[in-house]
Amino acid sequence: MLQIAGLRKCYGDFSLDDVSLQVPEGCVVGLVGANGAGKSTIIKCILGLTQPDSGSIRLFGEELAGMSQADFVQARSRIGVVFDTCAFPDVLSVREAARIASRAYPAFDCGLFDSLADRLGVPCKKRVKELSRGTGMKLSIALALAARPELLILDEATAGLDPLARGEVIGLLRDCMLQAEEEGCGVRGILMSSHISEDLEKLADYVVCLDEGKVVFSVEACQITDSAGVAHCTHSDLERVRCSDLGQLGALRVLQRPYCIDVLVPDRQAFALVFPDIAIERVGLDEYLAFFLKGDVL
Amino acid sequence: MRSVLLSDLSMVRKNLVNGVFITVCLVIFFAVIDGNVLPAIIIGPVSLGYVGLMVLFSFDEQNKWQEMRLALPVSRTEVVMGRYISILLCSLLGAVVVLAVIAVLALLAAVLPAGSAMAACLDECNPGSIVLMIGISLVLSLAATALAAPVVFRVGFTGAVRYLPFAFFALIAFGACIAKLAPGGQGAGVWIGGLLDAVALHLTPLGLGFALIAGMLAVYAASAALSAKLYRGRSF
Numbered sequence: 001m002l003q004i005a006g007l008r009k010c011y012g013d014f015s016l017d018d019v020s021l022q023v024p025e026g027c028v029v030g031l032v033g034a035n036g037a038g039k040s041t042i043i044k045c046i047l048g049l050t051q052p053d054s055g056s057i058r059l060f061g062e063e064l065a066g067m068s069q070a071d072f073v074q075a076r077s078r079i080g081v082v083f084d085t086c087a088f089p090d091v092l093s094v095r096e097a098a099r100i101a102s103r104a105y106p107a108f109d110c111g112l113f114d115s116l117a118d119r120l121g122v123p124c125k126k127r128v129k130e131l132s133r134g135t136g137m138k139l140s141i142a143l144a145l146a147a148r149p150e151l152l153i154l155d156e157a158t159a160g161l162d163p164l165a166r167g168e169v170i171g172l173l174r175d176c177m178l179q180a181e182e183e184g185c186g187v188r189g190i191l192m193s194s195h196i197s198e199d200l201e202k203l204a205d206y207v208v209c210l211d212e213g214k215v216v217f218s219v220e221a222c223q224i225t226d227s228a229g230v231a232h233c234t235h236s237d238l239e240r241v242r243c244s245d246l247g248q249l250g251a252l253r254v255l256q257r258p259y260c261i262d263v264l265v266p267d268r269q270a271f272a273l274v275f276p277d278i279a280i281e282r283v284g285l286d287e288y289l290a291f292f293l294k295g296d297v298l
Numbered sequence: 299m300r301s302v303l304l305s306d307l308s309m310v311r312k313n314l315v316n317g318v319f320i321t322v323c324l325v326i327f328f329a330v331i332d333g334n335v336l337p338a339i340i341i342g343p344v345s346l347g348y349v350g351l352m353v354l355f356s357f358d359e360q361n362k363w364q365e366m367r368l369a370l371p372v373s374r375t376e377v378v379m380g381r382y383i384s385i386l387l388c389s390l391l392g393a394v395v396v397l398a399v400i401a402v403l404a405l406l407a408a409v410l411p412a413g414s415a416m417a418a419c420l421d422e423c424n425p426g427s428i429v430l431m432i433g434i435s436l437v438l439s440l441a442a443t444a445l446a447a448p449v450v451f452r453v454g455f456t457g458a459v460r461y462l463p464f465a466f467f468a469l470i471a472f473g474a475c476i477a478k479l480a481p482g483g484q485g486a487g488v489w490i491g492g493l494l495d496a497v498a499l500h501l502t503p504l505g506l507g508f509a510l511i512a513g514m515l516a517v518y519a520a521s522a523a524l525s526a527k528l529y530r531g532r533s534f
Binding site: 044047048049050051069070072073074076077079081083085086087088089090091092096099100101103104105106 | 363368372373
């Protein structure tokens with residue numbers, strides 16, 4: 001649905017450097033990284049809000065560069081977008097915001113919007129300025145989904161939501177993906193930038209991590225949650241690991257802790273077979289990120 | 299385009315309602331103070347056009363609305379054209395409001411005793427002079443947009459750019475004051491008057507009013523084309 005290859009964009013002291021990623025059909029791709037890592041810049045490039053210096057962006061199989069204005073508008077009618085704030089002007093009522101979206105998106109489904117607003121608890125009679133930040137975000141999500149997009153781009157869309165509401169939104173997105181899979185239409189891909197690793201762990205099929213404009217890793221989410229692990233080593237344990245076949249591969253990353261050295265291993269079960277005496281446990285996305293952003297290669 | 303117009307008009311609606319009320323009050327006030335409603339006609343299109351210009355561009359900078367709108371399936375050209383049409387509609391609403399005020403004043407003058415202040419302020423009113431004043435007013439209102447909008451679409455409605463429309467009107471107002479108050483110098487006033495007289499040799503006030511509106515619309519359209527070109531090259 002979306003392929004990005006060798007994307008570069010320079011802004012003064014920041015540069016997006018040779019970024020490649022893709023959102024395959026039926027998949028949710030999570031984009032993670034610190035503030036200023038370049039997540040929003042990638043999204044802006046996809047939406048045509050900024051022009052990349054070089055690289056290729058293919059939307060629904062069509063190259064973005066050289067696409068006519070009319071074709072790009074047509075492509076955007078297949079994309080639902082949610083930014084990190086409710087972007088609709090605060091003087092508008094919820095109903096007016098829906099009317100504007102319905103005029104813009106040819107496939108906008110007013111009935112679906114009403115049911116989504118009802119499900120998410122968005123009061124249609126209120127003005128945008130009267131909504132809490134969380135409800136404003138729910139409104140943005142309901143509007144994006146009611147447009148019946150094929151690709152959904154979420155830029156920190158769950159940031160303003162409380163844990164319960166986040167769970168509700170994640171559930172809704174998962175339902176949309178499942179429904180699309182069954183019916184063959186609807187949301188067939190999601191690109192989701194988020195700081196909240198819990199959301200990505202629940203929803204993402206792939207995780208792409210950015211740091212200072214570069215892709216640090218791009219892996220299947222199940223590789224992190226199902227296979228990888230963190231081993232809590234002493235210095236002598238670390239020497240044994242370093243001398244083993246696992247250490248020779250150069251794929252292990254270490255993070256110094258106050259009382260031990262944590263080692264990120266790609267296959268925790270294989271590691272446990274070789275080193276049954278070293279404590280190893282499942283690794284969360286936050287910890288996985290920390291190994292890549294703050295850790296060292298063994 | 300419908301989506302852009304709908305969003306612009308929905309955003310400016312509340313401010314326009316307030317603007318209409320203030321415009322009506324100001325037109326009546328200046329008509330009574332001056333004893334002539336004609337100069338007060340200028341207030342209508344200028345004030346409501348200014349409201350449209352300031353309010354709409356201000357909302358663009360709020361809460362990433364501009365980015366959100368460009369993420370909708372709407373082209374940048376449609377956004378620019380929609381904005382120019384919205385501001386034109388605001389200015390035209392101003393013209394309609396002053397015409398309505400004049401109509402109400404005329405009705406009141408008809409029922410009040412002859413020689414009343416109400417009747418006196420309508421003495422110089424005729425269709426030609428009204429259209430001429432509306433033409434001048436629309437020229438001022440649309441010129442402010444034609445001047446400011448390309449800059450706003452290129453760099454955003456931030457910093458000094460916010461004061462551009464105000465600076466334009468301030469320059470016109472101060473220029474008129476200086477021309478009138480300078481010792482022995484009604485220079486600018488006389489020059490403009492002379493120019494209008496020269497044109498009036500060939501055109502009636504009605505024709506001159508329509509010529510002014512047509513000329514300004516051509517400039518306005520050129521400014522819209524320039525804004526569209528500049529906006530297409532802008533990065534966010």
